[in-house]
Amino acid sequence: MTDQDYNFAYLDEQTKRMIRRAILKGLAIPGYQVPFASREMPMPYGWGTGGVQVSAAVLTPEDTFKVIDQGADDTTNAVSIRSFFQRTAGVTTTTKTSDASVIQTRHRIPEEALTEDQILVYQVPIPEPLRFLEPRESETRKMHSLEEYGLMHVKLYEDISRHGHIATSYAYPVKVEGRYVMDPSPIPKFDNPKLGDMAAIQLFGAGREQRIYALPPYTQVVSLDFEDHPFEASKADHPCGLCGAEESYLDEVIVDDAGGRMFVCSDTDYCDARQAAGYKGKDAA
Amino acid sequence: MYVAVKGGERAIANAHAWLAEERRGDTDVADLSVTQIREQLKLAVDRVMAEGSLYDPDLAALAIKQSRGDLIEAIFLIRAYRTTLPRFGASEPVSTGEMACDRRISATFKDLPGGQVLGPTFDYTHRLLDFKLAADGEVPEAPSRDVAPGDVPHVTEFLNREGLIEEAPAEDTTPPDLTREPLEMPASRALRLQALTRADEGFTLGLAYSTQRGYGRNHAFVGELRIGMVPVEMEIPELGFAIEIGEITLTECETVNQFKGSKTEPPQFTRGYGLVFGQSERKSISMALVDRALRWEELGEDNVGAPAQDAEFVLYHADNIQATGFLEHIKLPHYVDFQSELELVRKLRREAGADQVPEAAE
Amino acid sequence: MQAETLSGGFANPAVQSAHAFRSVMEAMARPGTLQDIAGAEPPAPLSKAAGSVLLTLCDTDTPVYLAGDADCDAVRAWLAFHTGAPLTGPSHCMFAVGTWEALNPLSVYPVGTSEYPDRSATLIVECEALTQSGATLSGPGIKTNAALSLPSVQAFQQNRALFPLGLDFILTSGSQLAALPRTTEVS
Numbered sequence: 001m002t003d004q005d006y007n008f009a010y011l012d013e014q015t016k017r018m019i020r021r022a023i024l025k026g027l028a029i030p031g032y033q034v035p036f037a038s039r040e041m042p043m044p045y046g047w048g049t050g051g052v053q054v055s056a057a058v059l060t061p062e063d064t065f066k067v068i069d070q071g072a073d074d075t076t077n078a079v080s081i082r083s084f085f086q087r088t089a090g091v092t093t094t095t096k097t098s099d100a101s102v103i104q105t106r107h108r109i110p111e112e113a114l115t116e117d118q119i120l121v122y123q124v125p126i127p128e129p130l131r132f133l134e135p136r137e138s139e140t141r142k143m144h145s146l147e148e149y150g151l152m153h154v155k156l157y158e159d160i161s162r163h164g165h166i167a168t169s170y171a172y173p174v175k176v177e178g179r180y181v182m183d184p185s186p187i188p189k190f191d192n193p194k195l196g197d198m199a200a201i202q203l204f205g206a207g208r209e210q211r212i213y214a215l216p217p218y219t220q221v222v223s224l225d226f227e228d229h230p231f232e233a234s235k236a237d238h239p240c241g242l243c244g245a246e247e248s249y250l251d252e253v254i255v256d257d258a259g260g261r262m263f264v265c266s267d268t269d270y271c272d273a274r275q276a277a278g279y280k281g282k283d284a285a
Numbered sequence: 286m287y288v289a290v291k292g293g294e295r296a297i298a299n300a301h302a303w304l305a306e307e308r309r310g311d312t313d314v315a316d317l318s319v320t321q322i323r324e325q326l327k328l329a330v331d332r333v334m335a336e337g338s339l340y341d342p343d344l345a346a347l348a349i350k351q352s353r354g355d356l357i358e359a360i361f362l363i364r365a366y367r368t369t370l371p372r373f374g375a376s377e378p379v380s381t382g383e384m385a386c387d388r389r390i391s392a393t394f395k396d397l398p399g400g401q402v403l404g405p406t407f408d409y410t411h412r413l414l415d416f417k418l419a420a421d422g423e424v425p426e427a428p429s430r431d432v433a434p435g436d437v438p439h440v441t442e443f444l445n446r447e448g449l450i451e452e453a454p455a456e457d458t459t460p461p462d463l464t465r466e467p468l469e470m471p472a473s474r475a476l477r478l479q480a481l482t483r484a485d486e487g488f489t490l491g492l493a494y495s496t497q498r499g500y501g502r503n504h505a506f507v508g509e510l511r512i513g514m515v516p517v518e519m520e521i522p523e524l525g526f527a528i529e530i531g532e533i534t535l536t537e538c539e540t541v542n543q544f545k546g547s548k549t550e551p552p553q554f555t556r557g558y559g560l561v562f563g564q565s566e567r568k569s570i571s572m573a574l575v576d577r578a579l580r581w582e583e584l585g586e587d588n589v590g591a592p593a594q595d596a597e598f599v600l601y602h603a604d605n606i607q608a609t610g611f612l613e614h615i616k617l618p619h620y621v622d623f624q625s626e627l628e629l630v631r632k633l634r635r636e637a638g639a640d641q642v643p644e645a646a647e
Numbered sequence: 648m649q650a651e652t653l654s655g656g657f658a659n660p661a662v663q664s665a666h667a668f669r670s671v672m673e674a675m676a677r678p679g680t681l682q683d684i685a686g687a688e689p690p691a692p693l694s695k696a697a698g699s700v701l702l703t704l705c706d707t708d709t710p711v712y713l714a715g716d717a718d719c720d721a722v723r724a725w726l727a728f729h730t731g732a733p734l735t736g737p738s739h740c741m742f743a744v745g746t747w748e749a750l751n752p753l754s755v756y757p758v759g760t761s762e763y764p765d766r767s768a769t770l771i772v773e774c775e776a777l778t779q780s781g782a783t784l785s786g787p788g789i790k791t792n793a794a795l796s797l798p799s800v801q802a803f804q805q806n807r808a809l810f811p812l813g814l815d816f817i818l819t820s821g822s823q824l825a826a827l828p829r830t831t832e833v834s
Contacts, residue, residue, distance in 0.1 A: 075640030
């Protein structure tokens with residue numbers, strides 16, 4: 001049942017065409033941020049308006065749509081965005097990763113490998129990887145055009161000299177096809193290795209900052225590093241307390257007033273599926 | 286045993302229900318009508334129209350009611366509604382010289398043709414709480430007189446005739462549309478003015494104030510401030526000529542600013558410009574000061590590094606809907622990022638030999 | 648006005664353009680794959696695929712260049728009625744449509760600027776047939792190798808050498824399309 005007061009998937013057709021053109025240019029120039037005239041959406045900037053606009057431009061009525069925030073389907077903002085598209089596009093929704101044809105995400109890539117029949121849409125707060133080094137758009141645009149990424153390497157190297165490690169643990173910058181340095185959105189660096197050579201199409205939408213960018217399937221994506229300090233994907237060194245998974249990204253949950261902690265999968269669908277298959281962690285009932 | 290949190294959907298529905306109840310308040314008190322808001326909170330309505338970039342007093346009043354008086358929330362409602370509206374076309378430029386002025390003052394001349402018209406201003410009210418209002422809102426009718434209709438010339442025109450102020454020639458090029466194209470730097474003056482007229486009033490005021498205190502000072506006089514109705518005309522392709530489609534209230538401020546002159550230009554005054562939907566003097570004066578500060582480059586002035594001179598800084602941060610959304614988004618869950626930071630800090634501390642958990646104080 | 652002008656658009660624009668876009672996007676994301684596309688019934692000589700691409704992506708904001716036989720009254724009127732897209736020459740277009748011969752030479756189309764490489768033309772190349780054979784393709788969107796019947800190899804190699812600038816191509820034939828973004832290596 002769709003809301004008849006608004007067009008299919010909320011946006012008007014002219015806006016969708018504009019976004020669709022930006023998506024195509026994004027796919028043709030992987031990692032390059034295409035400016036687009038982001039519209040005001042009925043949810044606040046910073047809450048997924050870029051991802052929502054990209055999803056609205058991509059969805060068809062036959063799609064099955066999944067929304068995750070921090071890996072979970074039932075976080076409030078994920079619930080809110082899912083119900084928005086249920087209402088405006090009438091699409092079927094799911095929490096099951098493998099059943100979804102379009103997945104909108106904030107801050108995570110699902111644990112389960114995605115397929116060629118899927119599209120992953122990221123919500124991006126600050127699309128410019130150089131922004132915290134150079135606040136001016138006019139300057140960062142020049143740096144990308146000249147492939148002048150020295151500042152980024154200097155920053156990462158300063159981390160190493162100060163801390164012994166690169167002190168970036170999420171939104172870890174990557175280089176795409178040897179050309180553009182790209183912000184993968186604030187996913188934990190644990191997820192970075194999944195960006196490259198993925199079978200699914202990856203689309204990134206930054207509404208407030210008016211940028212769309214993309215990674216076609218099977219694109220080369222390299223996390224920036226140094227020979228003597230290679231990139232390392234890291235996670236909490238524990239198994240999941242509920243499903244016992246050793247390889248999944250974990251949330252740390254405080255379970256009692258004494259500060260007792262347990263670790264559980266951040267990808268709720270992955271964890272539920274494992275538990276349903278009989279896997280048990282040490283904290284499971 | 287730990288059970289993961291569920292029930293986001295129900296929590297949201299319940300929060301919405303509670304919000305609706307809180308918005309209504311005590312049901313023994315009469316419900317506030319949209320008409321009352323439109324008529325009696327007119328300046329709030331004007332601000333919502335100006336920063337919402339949609340001239341519709343009824344919708345603005347509804348938004349204020351729905352947002353419980355949170356004007357930025359009301360502006361947000363209007364903006365979100367505005368983007369869904371189809372565009373039938375663009376109006377002709379309005380002519381503020383034809384304004385039916387409710388208020389028109391000049392700080393640069395003691396008197397001028399048409400006279401100083403104070404209009405409905407707070408300016409000389411003593412800010413004493415009027416306790417009578419709490420009991421009884423009735424007011425006697427204000428005195429009025431008939432005014433001969435006709436154009437009201439702009440004060441800056443008098444200076445222009447003497448060549449004392451920079452020319453502001455009319456231009457026919459269609460300006461870019463901030464709401465339909467991504468903002469690109471450097472931004473033309475037309476684009477900057479568009480951004481400023483919908484900019485947050487408080488942000489614009491603060492920037493303008495900073496120029497007065499020396500951060501990019503440009504010695505502004507209010508050449509003229511006028512408030513009133515102007516007709517809006519639109520050319521209808523089927524008719525082949527423009528017809529009046531309505532009237533809107535505008536506040537216009539033209540500042541006269543000092544300029545030393547350069548090698549090629551003799552000394553003359555320069556201009557700052559503010560134009561805002563509705564009655565909004567504070568906003569239009571602020572806008573004119575910031576506009577003038579942003580013009581440093583085209584006027585060959587020095588960039589003294591003042592915030593109000595920095596177009597990227599001003600334009601990227603002036604929009605309260607962008608700002609409030611991004612600011613408030615940090616209350617959304619960020620535990621995945623935080624977890625990755627936790628792991629990193631723990632690792633760095635371990636390596637630094639600082640991983641001993643301090644004993645709790647006895 | 649000819650009946651042909653008024654007909655052949657999307658009967659249900661929101662849904663049909665959503666489907667058509669997915670075909671175009673899949674094609675652009677996976678060079679060498681053939682996608683079905685439908686919805687438009689444009690006047691000759693445009694193929695259904697080319698017509699559907701135009702309806703999906705073009706409007707008053709996108710100058711279009713009609714090359715060769717595509718530049719005829721029927722197509723002009725149809726495009727104007729259904730999209731409102733302004734017609735222009737090759738050097739200012741965002742989209743161009745025509746046969747490979749009519750579209751050439753490629754050197755006249757905008758390839759973007761170093762700061763805005765996205766400001767480049769997309770060429771809709773009408774082909775006799777499209778098959779997954781002929782030139783070998785590799786690059787983003789392609790797992791190992793793909794094959795596609797291309798009208799030229801050298802032209803696409805030259806275009807690839809301009810990266811990150813360059814043109815992007817949508818190849819159409821009947822109700823099918825394929826795409827070749829500037830990133831694809833052709834041999």
